[in-house]
Amino acid sequence: MQRPKIVDINGPVVKACGMSGYKVRDMVVVGEKKLIGEIISVFEDIATIQVYEETQGLKVGEEIISTNVPLSVTLGPGIIGNIFDGIQRPLEQIYNMTGDFINEGIGLISIDKEKLWDTEILVKQGDFLNEGEIFAKVKETSFIDHKVMVPPTISGEVIDVLPSGKYNLETKVLTLKDEDGKIHELKLYHTWPVRVQRPVKKRMQISKPLITGQRVLDVFFPLAKGGTSALPGGFGTGKTMTQHQLAKWSDADIIVYIGCGERGNEMTDVLEQFPKLIDPRTGKPLMERTVLIANTSNMPVAAREASIYTGITIAEYYRDMGYHVAIMADSTSRWAEALREISGRLEEMPAEEGYPAYLPSRIAQFYERAGYVKTLSNKEGSITVIGAVSPPGGDFSEPVTENTKRFVSAFIGLDKNLAYIRHYPAVNYLTSYSGYTSLIKEYYDENISPDLLRLRDKMMKLLSEDAKLNQIVQLVGEDVLPNDQRLVLEIAKVLKKGFLQQNAMHKIDSYVPLKKQFEMLKVINNLYDYSNSAVKEQIALIKIKNDDLFEEVIKMKYNIPNEDYIQYFEKLNLKIKQYYDALIKEAKENRVIENE
């Protein structure tokens, strides 16, 4: 038989002959440099391959070798804290490698297979292990227990098992005999094809919030554990900043952060900042719960297409251990552009704006892998997906934004006008929505207070009233408005500046506990109610809108600490009450005098 050889090279897309009998989706090693690729189609004996590495220097006639397995990731201890490229190769090691080593097939490396891990074996000979059952425990970081699982496709009786001890990933710690009598030797890792969803026992109803410490999200547009959300916004509206904030502060157990096709220096920011950050919940370095996948704009485009799947497969693996995982992809638009570029080189029929016709189904497949589940080992785990979308020119009516909108339940739109006036996070509070508000209501009611969402609704109404009034003001000026409506404008300003705007760069403001968010909301509500009763007493607005008092409320986000804050809120609420009580008392006394 003819050996497979390259016949055509078109950027990351390579055609090879002699490939009859090869399977679509199998991983192949391409050319003398042993580049990693994936078969995307086979027609007669010609296969089309997308190559995950730079194809420069590759020549027609060079050989192709199939690995006979689909593009897969290696799942075992050593993933957390690591930085991978789009096909799970550790970036640091790649940079440190010599050219010689690359010839030996750099494509096959992923996590460290030599490192010894303290392994606690949890099963004994004679036990029957089901698919996905946990058989060992490894302390992966100071607070993440890595639960080593039987691969989801295997089950059987333990016929041999090592005692607890120090093992590396390649150690055969366990031997299973399945019901057909077939023997399976299990190590501390297994591999899994990235394009195949890992199975779960059951999908469950979403009911718990993903608390982010970002007020506009937690209170107004909550995310949920197991939920899907999109973060669309034009250039400079704060998508990356918001994703970073979520990666830093959200109350997930594990974070998978995919830097996908954005500028390399943004990933450098992550690499510089994250190792220094401390998790407010555990007091431990945030990198001890974080996995970074970097496929920046200067890296091969096909690996960018794969990076999304690599990331979500890793997320599923940790979910299967019973963790709550949040995955951020910045940006899914760059991923869609990679799809488009490859599709173009394949000469597929383009659909809307040159994207392939399968764009919607690919987007759906990605978001579908989110969810709150009962795992094969009967634990609760979840994957929350937060995808940044960067529509060209900030125009949301383009295919990637529109299709994403169809498949996510929370749509957090970033607005260039808000970004322009430095209202950050520039979340458009009029057009954004979260379908999770009603699902997490019970949690908020029980853990914070039923008043939280009640106040939220009241403030939402205030904001839409404010928007309507502002249109009138633009036409005819503020003077025509009655005082109660002018007060709406003033309180909305306080809400926007003092609550919705949140400075990611400020030590206190960057992250705010949900209970404190509620206290802040109550202060603003108090200010509204008291000042409103003063309006009803016909008191002049200039007195009601006391600049010092209003300013103190706006500045509470910078001045009230994130711990032991109750006393500060009590003082501030008392001050508001005393100010308006005095004002109203004075007004009443004056009226009595006038009447006399």
Ligand SMILES: Nc1ncnc2c1ncn2[C@@H]1O[C@H](COP(=O)(O)OP(=O)(O)O)[C@@H](O)[C@H]1O
């Ligand atoms: N929450 C925030 N707090 C303070 N500044 C912010 C915030 N969000 C965005 N910014 C500002 O906006 C700039 C652009 O944000 P970035 O996330 O890079 O935008 P995008 O990724 O949408 O292009 C940041 O460099 C920062 O100065």
Ligand SMILES: [Mg+2]
């Ligand atoms: Mg960005």
